[in-house]
Amino acid sequence: MESPALVTLSVLGLLVYALVSTCVGFLLGQLGASENAANAVAVSLGMAMSFMGGAWIDLGMLPSTVVAAAHFVPSFWCTQVITGASAPSEVSLLTIAPLLGSLGVAMLYALAILLVALVVGRSRGMAEL
Numbered sequence: 084m085e086s087p088a089l090v091t092l093s094v095l096g097l098l099v100y101a102l103v104s105t106c107v108g109f110l111l112g113q114l115g116a117s118e119n120a121a122n123a124v125a126v127s128l129g130m131a132m133s134f135m136g137g138a139w140i141d142l143g144m145l146p147s148t149v150v151a152a153a154h155f156v157p158s159f160w161c162t163q164v165i166t167g168a169s170a171p172s173e174v175s176l177l178t179i180a181p182l183l184g185s186l187g188v189a190m191l192y193a194l195a196i197l198l199v200a201l202v203v204g205r206s207r208g209m210a211e212l
Contacts, residue, residue, distance in 0.1 A: 089168040096164035102193045103157045110200035132158040157192035160185045
């Protein structure tokens with residue numbers, strides 16, 4: 084991986100994954116979760132998302148139903164960006180466009196979780212009035 088564009092895509096994939104995790108933490112805070120509950124959710128969800136994203140094992144070795152379910156986890160899309168950015172031998176629009184699409188899907192997960200957290204926070208704030 085010698086291209087600055089591919090390195091940038093890999094870093095963006097990691098940052099988006101961190102953003103998803105941050106949004107989940109914000110959502111847990113808005114739900115009023117205790118520190119122990121937040122830690123339990125973080126560990127459990129982090130392990131499940133890493134497995135489903137293909138970080139521990141190649142998804143090609145898993146049954147097709149697991150691979151189909153993995154498409155509904157943001158870590159899958161971030162892993163696609165990182166592995167895709169490390170694989171191509173040439174940098175062109177044809178190799179980068181699918182990676183940008185996967186990055187966009189992962190960003191949509193972060194945005195959706197953030198919006199749910201904002202709605203929950205607003206409704207909790209209204210209930211306290």
